[in-house]
Amino acid sequence: MRRTQSATPPPVIVTGTGRCGSTMVSEMLARHPDVLSVSELFTAVHVPLIPGEISGARFWELLGTLDPGIAELVRHRVDIREVQYPFGRGRFTAETGVPALCLLTLPHLTGDPDALYDELAAEVPGWTPAPAEQQYRRFFAHLAARLGRRVIVERSGGSLRMLGSLLRIFPDARVVHLHRDGPDTALSMSRHPAFALGAQTVELSRRGAGDDLPEDLADFRPGRFTAAALRHEIPLQRYGRLWSVLLLEAERTLAGLPADRLMALSYRDLIADPAGRLAELARFGGFDPDPDWLREAAASVRPGRTGTADALPAPQRRELHRSCLPGQAVLHRLGHVA
Known part of the structure; x- marks a missing residue:
């Protein structure tokens, strides 16, 4: 080609x-x-744009922290099709927790997400402080250069x-x-659990925060959600x-x-x-x-x-x-x- x-x-x-x-x-x-096809990064970290400059170490911390909604599904062991981390072969487990990057994004780029994660862990925390937007651009450019994509x-x-x-x-x-x-x-x-959370959140917003919610909605309120809530029709x-x-x-x-x-x-x-x-x-x-x-x-x-x-x-x-x-x-x- x-x-x-x-x-x-x-x-x-x-x-x-x-x-x-x-x-x-x-x-x-x-x-x-x-093409560097970056998949699901912002599904995982949900674009935290912090005002001011952040250090490379803080930026790396953000890249390892799951979006709260995804974290809730993972915590309750809900099967999410987009998760491609090689459980059983990789060093991270559901018990130890899987960094957000490894859970969703790096497996789309390499057959050895742990190795690429380790390379990034040795690189990103040393970056000079910069606005979050610049750190993200730097991260994408680094991945493209590392994987030989334009x-x-x-x-x-x-x-x-x-x-x-x-x-x-x-x-x-x-x-x-x-x-x-x-x-x-x-x-x-x-047919997808993440969108069940989204649909119920929209419905909760429509109805307000009262205590007289039907069970199928009440089970999706913050602090009450478990995998059992997904059994509601x-x-x-x-x-x-x-x-x-x-x-x-x-x-x-x-x-x-x-x-x-x-x-x-x-x-x-x-x-x-x-x-x-x-x-x-x-x-x-x-x-x-x-x-x-x-x-x-x-x-x-x-x-x-x-x-x-x-x-x-x-x-x-x-x-x-x-x-x-x-x-x-x-x-x-x-x-x-x-």
């Missing part, structure tokens, strides 16, 4: 509501030898909720907004509301990006024509849409699950579609509708 010019393009942020195909995109991009693509599941913070870290970033039909996304969210429309809330909260940020820094990518279009859409993404991101890579990446695409919500019983389908209307309106206003 031929290499592109040596100039480093701005980083690319792939963002979405979650359950919209972004993990698949990360995996396809990771096959490109020029283009940085960051993708964290459900990162629409933190897009403004990500753009503070990477103010020149190009953004790929990956979007999927609302009811289909909500149905997929209902959560109405699908709550996931639809979560999908809508994520889009509503990100609308202003997305609308404020200039056209040359924003690419809308439909999940449906990606499944129908992966090579064509990936070629567009490569040109947008400033790397080579090499035909060999396109063929290999496109061959990895599993048959798409589109229109799945249409099979729901009519009353449930109507409620779900109604809950997704605010988010659908955002997509129409942005022009991000396939």
